[in-house]
Amino acid sequence: MKLIKRILILLGALPVLYVGATILVATIFKYKPSGIEQISKIEEQFYLNDTTIYSVLIWNIGYAGLGAEMDFFYDGGTKVRDTEDGVRRNLHKITTFLQENDTLDFILLQEVDENSKRSYGINMVDHFNLALPEHFPFYAYNYKVPFVPLPWLNPMGRVNSGLLSFSKHIPAETKRFAFKGNYAWPKHLFMLDRCYLANYFLLEDSTRFVLINTHNSAYDDGNLRKQQNIQLGGTLVNEETAGNAFLVGGDWNQCPPDFLPGMAQEIFHNWVFDTINFVPLDKAFMGNGWEVWWGNNAPTNRRLQTSYSKETSFTTVIDFFLSSSRVEVIECNTIDLNFANSDHQPVILTFKIKRFDE
Template identity: 25%
Template sequence: MEKFLNKLAIFIGIVLILCSLVILLYIGFIATFQYNPPDIIFVETTNNKEAAVPIDVPLSATTFNIGFGAHSPNFSYYLDGGEDMISTDVDTIINNISFMLDEIIDTKPEIIFLQELDKSSKRSYYTDQPRMIERVLNNYASVYTPNYRLQWIVYPFGNSIGYLNSNLMTFSSFEINENQRLALHQSIKWYETLLAPDIALLITRIPTQNDRELVLINLQLFNIKEHLNILEEIIITEYAKNNYVIVGGDFGQSITDISDDTRLSSRYKQQKFFNNDVFYWAVDDQTYTKEDRNTLEQDITDGFIFTKNIDLIKVRTTPTNFLYSDHRLVNVVFELDYK
């Protein structure tokens, strides 16, 4: 009996050591191959144009978080607290993206901000969504960059997340001078970044007819409070140069309680993210832009920020009942002020 117990103890010890080695090797793999580019990288433009942005002329911009094409009404994403890890099938992704592109085209935008486009991700059957959309919107200059990447994630066991590459993408009817990916670091422990990597801003510079620049900032945030000061600093710096700034995308958190003149709610004023002399929100406060597929709760998380030298003419959220994404499209009509 004693020999048997000794052999059992040795066997259990060997199994534990092997399991520990596998875990350590996996952590080493994730840490070694984690996407961790420099804080600022320059990104190339595809299909660039030649025209500068006109002044005092109505223009249109659209933002849409397409949810990697998977978010049909019956899809409940695991990382958002649901049960589904991957889309139903490739046809669902293609159909959802096609319908969303129809919505985008209907708004006739000169500028488009898109978020959560997958490239070679397991959850979207390794589709190249930037390329798919580029082929349809082929009359625009375009640029895309990773918002975040995760190497092969093994949980949940049996139906793992796998490789995940989520991108931001901006389209312009005008010439693009320069694109930058600016990393947004998080105040978390190093091992937490293995599963919660840094995200980024996609900053695009477009010349205007009055020899300034229109600066586009495309974003999909998860912790808006942590990055408000960085965003505010960029906006104020560019405005001081007499440039125009449009921030568009998914702010990842409620931007409710916005007053009739589109000023920020009290919670954001407390974060000191409010400067009435420099910028203001352009948000449709009458229509929800985000639906939680698990609780069916809805909120306003998507919209724009304009510097004060941009005149807002109209802002509208499309009432699509969240048929193809858990977000809705938001469109604005605006003019760049000559002054």
């Protein structure tokens, strides 16, 4: 009886030991980026101008693991990761699309894995660098956890992921800005360390053009996103005060401001719009002359409760651009790929940069 009792006590203690060990390891190896990190800086001077029409693409590629066949446990589905064949097939299709659009001046990607269990250890940073040889790459981690224990019976495991910005033009410098604020302990040990990645380009009028790749928080009550908007807004105000132009693009995990559910259902009548998880961007942090740009031809994101069905899957718009008054936007369109290889769709914007004295 004593032996059986000891065994039962040991078995009862195992979950506690497992959780304790997981938290300890996560604490020891916690990724702790500084507030601002210098990614690159060059002494040579290369300039953009006010006569060229530039083009930029934003796309959260969902680590090539959230194609049309996938659902995801964190969104109410049951699956944790796609098959390896599925990930490689999605990655091939995503890469083909980017190569077919390699004339774009700038490409801003989110959720690009470097060595993660969920994407079978594929180094997507190296992969895209090889696929886009005419672009200069800039990468910043925003998710670096040695072991994510959820779900308990089929954990996500190791995650290394981040923002990847490509440019055909050489920036004077590139910086990673850590978003302040996070979830409470111990949850924050296993969540993303959100950031935005800024490329600074010299302009012929002696000012700069700042292109920012952002991926804001999800799965919060809105407070984190509000804090992040205020912080990002402070950065943008500083740039504008210095006379610089800016353009921000990425996955905001918020709908554009003034983008009401009724309007969405009218515009996107061929899709089912999500009116439940609806968080609009608060315009309070925006300065005078700033404008939001999104493609009104198709949604940019689908919810992952189930595999994708155009007739039943909830969709929304959370991938868009924010421009300063010195950026003249010519066109903005969402590329409808039917969510075949990611839970997001790419958005392409064309623009010109106005001179400082215009």
